[in-house]
Amino acid sequence: MLTTKDAIQQRRSIRKFKSYPVPDEVIFELLDAARLAPSGSNAQPWRFKIVQDNETKERLAKAAYDQFFIAEAPVVIVCCADISGYLSGVVSGLQDLGRIGAVEDRIVNIVLDRTDRMQKMSFDQFSQRIAFNVAIAIEHIALRALDFGLGTCWVRVFDEEAIRAIFGWDETVSVVALLPVGYPGESPAPRKRQPIEEILID
Numbered sequence: 001m002l003t004t005k006d007a008i009q010q011r012r013s014i015r016k017f018k019s020y021p022v023p024d025e026v027i028f029e030l031l032d033a034a035r036l037a038p039s040g041s042n043a044q045p046w047r048f049k050i051v052q053d054n055e056t057k058e059r060l061a062k063a064a065y066d067q068f069f070i071a072e073a074p075v076v077i078v079c080c081a082d083i084s085g086y087l088s089g090v091v092s093g094l095q096d097l098g099r100i101g102a103v104e105d106r107i108v109n110i111v112l113d114r115t116d117r118m119q120k121m122s123f124d125q126f127s128q129r130i131a132f133n134v135a136i137a138i139e140h141i142a143l144r145a146l147d148f149g150l151g152t153c154w155v156r157v158f159d160e161e162a163i164r165a166i167f168g169w170d171e172t173v174s175v176v177a178l179l180p181v182g183y184p185g186e187s188p189a190p191r192k193r194q195p196i197e198e199i200l201i202d
């Protein structure tokens, strides 16, 4: 059994996959890891589309500027943010947190005030605010995948409009990342990282 530290150290971006399918129970476990992620006001704005058919995977790879390794993976998780339901998710999440006493009324009011201001933001700014919540859930999936010997790769270089068009989604679905998932066909060495001294600010 891997520890969290093992998973963090062993994870790599995998861009070559074996063709073996990923069992449904395993996909379920990955989604379970995603839904347990923390989110601001516990709004849980993540939504996931599981893609396993070759034609759609190829269209996704094309929409990601021909990053064809995406289509090689047996599963591609299209990781999205639900824009339309976000504010009501914040309000109901906050109310719950206030009710159980996890968050003080004072903080609930500050967040509600910010929520009012968010309504005046541009669509792009608003989407970005929501997206970082989804990012946490995606990384939960990437780390949990290691428990099943699976590899993943975050993909954010894509034409979002082209992806929405594949599924017939409107702008209320913001595509945060594609996550190809499969059994690794490569075992890359660790990629370069900054030492701790360089990531500290004086």
Ligand SMILES: Cc1cc2nc3c(=O)[nH]c(=O)nc-3n(C[C@H](O)[C@H](O)[C@H](O)COP(=O)(O)O)c2cc1C
Binding pocket: 011, 012, 013, 014, 015, 067, 153, 154, 155, 156, 157, 158, 191
């Ligand atoms: C937000 C984000 C976007 C990324 N987009 C892509 C991408 O479009 N294509 C790709 O091949 N890798 C992509 N990557 C993977 C990075 O290149 C990779 O994480 C980095 O080089 C470090 O390597 P490692 O993940 O193996 O440690 C992305 C990673 C992140 C976190």
